[in-house]
Amino acid sequence: ATLPPGARLLMLALLSIGVVDSFSVVGYLPEWRFGWEAERWELAAKHNTHIILFSIEVEQDASLAEIGRLPSDETMEIVRNAAKKHGCKLLICFGGNSRSRGFGTVVASGKLRKKFLGNLLLFLEKHKLHGVDYNWEYPRTEEDWKGLEKLVKETKQLLTPRGGIVTMAYYPDSRQEKILSHLGFSKSVDLFHSMSYDAPKKHSTFELAKKTVEHWRQAKLPASKLCLGLPFYARHVETGDWKTYEEIHRIYDPKPKQNIVNRYYFNGKLMIRKKVKAAIKAGLGGVMIWEIGQDVPANNEASLLATISETIGKAKEKGKITKSQHKDDL
Numbered sequence: 001a002t003l004p005p006g007a008r009l010l011m012l013a014l015l016s017i018g019v020v021d022s023f024s025v026v027g028y029l030p031e032w033r034f035g036w037e038a039e040r041w042e043l044a045a046k047h048n049t050h051i052i053l054f055s056i057e058v059e060q061d062a063s064l065a066e067i068g069r070l071p072s073d074e075t076m077e078i079v080r081n082a083a084k085k086h087g088c089k090l091l092i093c094f095g096g097n098s099r100s101r102g103f104g105t106v107v108a109s110g111k112l113r114k115k116f117l118g119n120l121l122l123f124l125e126k127h128k129l130h131g132v133d134y135n136w137e138y139p140r141t142e143e144d145w146k147g148l149e150k151l152v153k154e155t156k157q158l159l160t161p162r163g164g165i166v167t168m169a170y171y172p173d174s175r176q177e178k179i180l181s182h183l184g185f186s187k188s189v190d191l192f193h194s195m196s197y198d199a200p201k202k203h204s205t206f207e208l209a210k211k212t213v214e215h216w217r218q219a220k221l222p223a224s225k226l227c228l229g230l231p232f233y234a235r236h237v238e239t240g241d242w243k244t245y246e247e248i249h250r251i252y253d254p255k256p257k258q259n260i261v262n263r264y265y266f267n268g269k270l271m272i273r274k275k276v277k278a279a280i281k282a283g284l285g286g287v288m289i290w291e292i293g294q295d296v297p298a299n300n301e302a303s304l305l306a307t308i309s310e311t312i313g314k315a316k317e318k319g320k321i322t323k324s325q326h327k328d329d330l
Helices: 005-019 038-047 073-086 103-107 110-127 142-162 175-182 206-218 245-252 269-281 304-318
Strands: 024-030 050-058 089-095 131-135 165-170 191-194 226-231 233-236 242-244 286-290
Touching: 024 038, 024 191, 024 304, 038 073, 038 304, 050 131, 050 165, 073 089, 089 110, 089 165, 103 110, 103 142, 110 131, 110 142, 131 142, 142 165, 165 175, 175 206, 191 286, 206 226, 206 269, 226 269, 233 245, 242 245, 269 286, 269 304, 286 304
Parallel strands: 024 050, 024 286, 050 089, 089 131, 131 165, 165 191, 191 226, 226 286
Antiparallel strands: 233 242
């Protein structure tokens, strides 16, 4: 139901402050982007509340693998300085597609989980990172999910005294949300990142965003911990071939309202703005981006990342977007 104009304005005035302030912008950045110059890292830290370095792996003996994917020591110093300047949190991701082989064995054993967490803590302290993101693609059995919940819970217990952050990615298929709810993941996870993209044909529509939030609500999970996934890349509606948004912009120079060019579907500036506005109205915890290196530089007027910042900034200034409006869009 829609509130009467007078009541709506009163509700806006009472509730808008603080809702937007807690809105997170979480950007994944994979290792093939780590050669960025200092200016790009500076812009990334300015426009994201969290940057997730993607990714390293856990082996079946609970050791940490592929640590060589991390930025060099010199680059890490640049990254940490930029993050500190802008209050941006730096997280390390474990897992991803074809990078999740060790999870099943480790989560099934209390001894191995303890060993992994010891290795994790040393790693976070050495590299001065703020937390961890788990991106297991994908748990397949009930025991996998139960083991993952134990790992997440134990990670949170370990990091909480140190102010650490625990996040995780999931696929919004309604089944995973039910599992997350049933096993109580939200007690230990600070933010959940919905991979709301890669659907058939038009791979990341507004309708998919709406379904993501609908499934989340139906599972009775806290909206304030959900980050709506946004793609910074296009997929061909027939072949599934992909191009970065930067390539789309460079080759086709699309208008802000466009979401498809030469059969490549993407989220243009206006679609990104619409999704961010709707996410704030729905009282979500934020948005997640795969991945910020696919954007044009954030000082370019065509930047999707800058569009997100602009949208959030206007919401803060005007105080128009609150939880009370959650039924209007998503």
